[in-house]
Amino acid sequence: MNDPVLIVGGGIGGLTAALALQRQGVRVEVFEQATRIGDVGAGISLGPTASRGLYSLGLEASLRATADTPRPSAALHFQTREVLGGSFADRDWRALDQSMNHHIHRADLYELLTAAVRAQDADAIHLDHVFLDFSEDRDGVTAEFANGRRLRGCALIGCDGIRSTVRARLWGSEDPRFTGWVVYRFLVPMERAQPYMSTAGTFVGPGRSLLRYTVRHGSLVNCVTFVRSETLRGEGWSQRASTEELLALFPDWHPDVRGLAANAPFDGTAKWALYDRDPLPAWTRGRTTLLGDAAHPMLPFLGLGAATTIEDAVVLGRAFGEAAAVGSETWTQDCLRCYERARLPRANTLLLESRHQGQIFDDGPDGERRPLMSWEERNHYDPATASLA
């Protein structure tokens, strides 16, 4: 295998996949459309499966040094701050080893991954490369970019997010559906947030909730709220909300919620409309496959999108590392098929589970949860050792 694996997209999926493949001795080239790596998003929560995956790629020390460890949390009534029972109670927290959970600023996670990929190969990441199309022949794939470059690889991995061009080329283009949900996120410096942080937990009320956790060693409080809105459209953090708009979301909510909203930085609140897609029955065709949001865009109600993406990447690396008959005519295709077989059922179930959780948010504190996957199956999975059979 002399040609590299071509990776489209330099997000969490593309960078983690690059590192996982590099660590198996596979040469990779990552193509990112932006002129710099990273996005302006705020915090991200990484659960135990993501942690196991990143640790297996040699990132345990840097992750622990950079990320915050969550405090045990609970679901709180939106007005009284009482701990809620039933489906919203975070009753599984005690069963979780908290040292396996991390809250990290997205920019810091990108930084960590980029440094690790570049440490393996300083020239592996190509910025300002908008992927357009690909063609495949008997010996490999050729990817075409908007800047006129055409590059040859042994395989192509589409890690280009919910509006993936690779996915559209493989399976046809179909616009994702607007869910009617909008996410607001804002970061409050701890010196201003402190008075409103005496209780850890997520405030849950009918039609919305406010999740809070710290990043950057407790110096910032990351706040995320999911709100029903039939009007807002568009993706990305580029749409801004004023403090007044934010406060209007929580007219009769607990003073802790209103206090945090009132202290959101001026013009620092971003809005993101949430879109959904149905699970795909297959990701791979020939030498091309999908990974992360391109394969299974996941609504963020369970905070599992990046974790599932990291799981994919680690398994993809192992599929290349453990494949038999290296150099055989169908070796690359065998690796991709092995990856898909090992990952697709779990990822699609988590996609449906995340959608289901949104429905429960809609129902309010009394909604009942009927999980499609047990808590153990969700959290005990280890992408570094899971069966590839």
Ligand SMILES: Cc1cc2nc3c(=O)[nH]c(=O)nc-3n(C[C@H](O)[C@H](O)[C@H](O)COP(=O)(O)OP(=O)(O)OC[C@H]3O[C@@H](n4cnc5c(N)ncnc54)[C@H](O)[C@@H]3O)c2cc1C
């Ligand atoms: C509000 C919100 C909160 C979330 N919170 C969490 C959380 O707490 N925990 C968690 O696990 N998950 C969370 N997620 C989900 C998580 O962010 C995603 O699942 C994850 O970022 C997916 O990574 P990705 O690399 O597959 O896609 P993306 O992050 O979308 O990256 C795709 C990359 O491909 C590039 N690209 C796109 N098209 C092209 C092209 N044609 N050519 C070249 N490059 C291209 C893009 O510029 C981008 O860099 C959240 C999501 C949202 C919306």
